[in-house]
Amino acid sequence: MAKGKNKSSEERSSKSRTSNGHKSKQHHIRKGRQETGASSSSSNSNNAFPTKLAMWDFDHCDPKRCSGKKLERLGLIKNLRVGQKFQGVVVSPNGKSIVCPNDKEIVETNGAAVVECSWARLDEIPFNKIGGKNERLLPYLVAANPVNYGRPWRLNCVEALAACFAIVGHLDWAELLLSNFSWGLTFLKINEELIELYQKCTDSESITKAQEEWLEKIEQEAKERKDKAQSGDIWMMGNVNRAGDDDEDEGVLDSDADSEEEEEEEEVEYDNLGNVISKKKYDALGNEIEEKEVKYDSLGNIIESEEEDDDDDEEEEEEEVQYDKLGNIIEKDDLTKNMESLTV
Template sequence: MPLGMWDFEHCDPKKCSGKKLVRFGIVKELKVSTRFRGIVLSPEGKKAVSPADREIVQEYGIAVIDCSWSKLDNVPFSKLRTGNDRLLPYLVATNPVNYGRPWKLNCVEAYAACFYITGFKEYAQEILSKFKWGHSFLTLNGELLSKYVQCEDSTEVVKVQNDWLKDLQAEYTQAREKDNEDVDLLARNPNHEFWDQEEEEDDDDDDEKDEDDEEDDDDDDDDDDENTNNN
C-alpha cells in the first residue's frame, strides 16, 4: 500500500517520525502539486476515518500532512490535490514529544491509527515497530481502537468517540466531587478532639497565669506607691 507525506518542514528532522519513515523507504514525500487518491489524514477533513474506507486504503494507500499543530494557518491546504480527506477520531499520543496528549498524534501514529481502524491491524503494528515507543500507542488506545474498528461508517465512529468523551468527562467530574468531599482524616479520629481540648485547656491555663501575673504587678505598683508616699 502506498504511503505518502506532504512535508512543510515545521518539525525537527531528528524527531520527525515521518522523515524517519521516508529514510526507511516506507513513505514517499509528495510535492504540493502531487495528486493523492488515497485517504488523506487532514484537519480539513469533514468525515472521520472509518472501516468504510478500507477499500480506498487497500487500493490507494494513506497520506499525511507533516506540519506543526501551531502552524496550521501556514499550510496551503487548498493547493493540495486530495479527494478523500479524513479526520482521525479521538486518540491519545504516546510519542515522546506529545505523550499523553489527546489528538496530538505524530505521523507514524496517524498512519497506524488509520491502518487499525480500516482493518489492517498488522500494518499498524508493523509501522509502529520501527520506533522504540511504538507499541505503547496500541496499548494505550487499544480499547478505543477496538470500538472504532467495529463501526460501519464515519457517523458510528463519531458516536463512539463522543460516548467515550462523555464517559471521560463523567469520571473527571466524579473525581473532582470526591476531592471536594475529602476532609482532614484526623477530624474523624477521637484523639484529635482530645488534642483540641488539651490545646484549649493549655490556652486557658496560660490566660489564667497571665491574669495572676497582672495582679502581682498591680500589687507591686501599690506597694511602690505606698513607699513613695511614706517618704
C-alpha cells in the same frame, strides 16, 4: 550588453522562487531528492510495506525527531510535491468526515497519506493544493510520541497512519509501521480500548457517536474524581454522627499519653556502679518518709508549712519560758516552790 543586466533585483528574486515560496535552486535539489526518494521508496515499499504511504513535507519539524522523515529514510513513504494529489485516504485537518472501517478498501487499494507539518503552523499550509478526494479526520486518540505524549489529538505522522490502519481493521499494518520507533507500540497500548471501540463501528456517523459517548464518559469520570478530591477531607473525619465517641476516645488516648509521660518522669536512676538510686526515703522500720514540700518567700527564705507552724506554736505554748525581774530564767520547779510558799 550581457543578458539579464537590465533586469531589476525584484524580478530576479521573484523568478528565482517557486510557487510554494522556496528558492528555485533549493527546489530543484529537493525535487531531485523527492523523485529519487519516490523511486527508491516505491521499489522498497512494495517489499517493506503492504500498501502505499505518502506525505507532504513542509519542513516544519526537526529532521532528527520527525517521524515522517524517518519513514522516508527507511524507504517506506513517498514525499509528494505541493499541487500533487493522492488517490488513497488522506489524513488531514482539512477532512470533512472521520476515518471508519468502511474506508478499508480505499486504504488497501490506494494507501494512506498524511501532512507533515507543525500543529502551530497549520495556517501556513496550502490545503487547497494538496490532499485528494478521500480526505479524512481522525477520531479522539491520545498521542504517545515523545513531543506530545499524553495529549489528545496531537498525533504525529506515523501515529496518524497507524491509527488509520488500525481503525479500518489492519492492526497488523499499524504494528508493523510503529515497530520502527522505540515508543511506537505504546501508542496502540494506551489507545487499545478506543481502537476496539472504533473498529466495531461501520461508517463515519457511528464513529462520531462513539467518540462523543467516550468524551462524555471521561468528562464524567473527571468530574467524579474532582468531587471526591474536594470531599476527601470530610471523609477523613469519619462518621460525623459518632463525633462524641471519637472525642472520648481521643480523651482516653491523651490521658494515656500523659500517664506515659509521668512514668517517663519517674524513671529509676542509677549510680556509676549501676545500683538503683531510689528517690523515695524510708525510716529504720522500712516505712516511707513523705517528703514535705519546701516553700520559699520572696526573699528566698524557707516557709514552713501551716501544720508545722501550728505544732511549733503548741510546743512553744507548752514550753513557754518565764523570766524574773533580773532577767534570769525561772525553772519550772522553782516556780512551783515559790507558788507553794505564797499559798502557805
